[in-house]
Amino acid sequence: MFSTGAVRCPGCGASGGGLTLSGAEGFCQPPTDKGFFQPDYHILECTSCGLLCRSPTLSDEELSAYYSSLESGHWEYPTLNPPERQISALIASLPQGSNILDFGCSSGRLLKPWVNQHRCFGFEINGAAAEKAAERGLVMLTEETLWSEHENQFHMVILVDVFEHLRHPAELLRRLWSLISPGGCLVVGTGNGDHWACRLDPAQFWYFRNLEHLCMLTHKYAVYLEKELAGAGKSWVTLSHYDVPWHARMRLHVAHAAYWIVQYSPEPVRMVLSWLPGFRKAARWNNAPNYGCCKDHVVFTVKKPSVEVS
Ligand SMILES: [Zn+2]
Structure with missing residues (x-):
């Protein structure tokens, strides 16, 4: 955290002005034995400049190895987004x-x-x-x-x-x-x-x-x-x-809403929801579904x- 004074904001160099917004468990990418592991992390917001950043991140060497592992067509898309x-x-x-x-x-x-x-x-x-x-x-x-x-x-x-x-x-x-x-x-x-x-x-x-x-x-x-x-x-x-077709957008909106309704419900309500069709799957998800149809860019x-x- 910037607030410890140990880490400076990567966006403006300020120290002592960071907020921890939330944290999550680490993950493997791709999710295989040979994947690269992102340890448990927090997302920080700099109160000076407003940049959001993840802490910790992989080292430059680890990221370089990750990029080298990608196939040359990894970033290629058939049309402009x-x-x-x-x-x-x-x-x-x-x-x-x-x-x-x-x-x-x-x-x-x-x-x-x-x-x-x-x-x-x-x-x-x-x-x-x-x-x-x-x-x-x-x-x-x-x-x-x-x-x-x-x-x-x-x-x-x-x-x-x-x-x-x-x-x-x-x-x-x-x-x-x-x-x-x-x-x-x-x-x-x-x-x-x-x-x-x-x-x-x-x-x-x-x-x-x-x-x-x-x-x-x-x-x-x-x-x-x-x-x-x-x-x-x-x-x-x-x-x-991305351009997401309307039917796929609908599915993403429903999945996103179901996940967060379950997350924000008190435990007894969550128990009930986990038995209801539509919420059953969402109650088992460890992480929020990909919500790539919103204005996230x-x-x-x-x-x-x-x-x-x-
Ligand atoms: Zn900053």
Whole structure:
């Protein structure tokens, strides 16, 4: 906890200002003998900056081994999801020939449709995914070329499904901010830590039941970031991560409601509910069901001033 003074907030470096929101038992991912084990954990909220984060997390070495164990197509989806479509609308508003960087671009599917209208750059640490992105027409940058040759160069820098993996998000965003040209913008698509379903019990929320998700953005943290970066305006649009058909959405709503009704009921009522059809299964669940049909994601943008503020 930050309140012990032993751990600093990974979002702003503050100590002594953390709240423990909730805790949960550890889990294995994938749930096999060969899975990676996330020990019992708490979700903390920094009272200074508002970032939500998990404590403890796996070490950098363990996370690196976990990422290396994933197949190259792990992050590949056949179509753009709602946050990516929202970002595509932002790209469509840029003048032709703009410089766009997708940081953590995976196989480059977000910028693929734009390679003939704009100058599309990508950065990706997974070799196989980077190769695919290059085949799709993105100019792939290395760690060295990215930071040394592109200061004030990009009209838009995008991070989709990257923020939540970062150990110290503000550090990276500050570096990326320096690559954005005056009047350009930073676009972050990630989990929405303010959604009520998350706030019911953040440690149980599906987003934090992924061991690679170390933190969640909140609107308070977005305000903190805009101030830190000296931005000239921001936007905050919440939406679902996935397109979920209506019948699947109904099932998720019912399962989610059943689980939380059981959880919030006093023990005698819970006993009765555990015999009723509809609640019987929910009463046996150890963890909240995945509630991936709510507006659990956000596309957050910050604009850089047109004239550099000294
Ligand atoms: Zn903080």
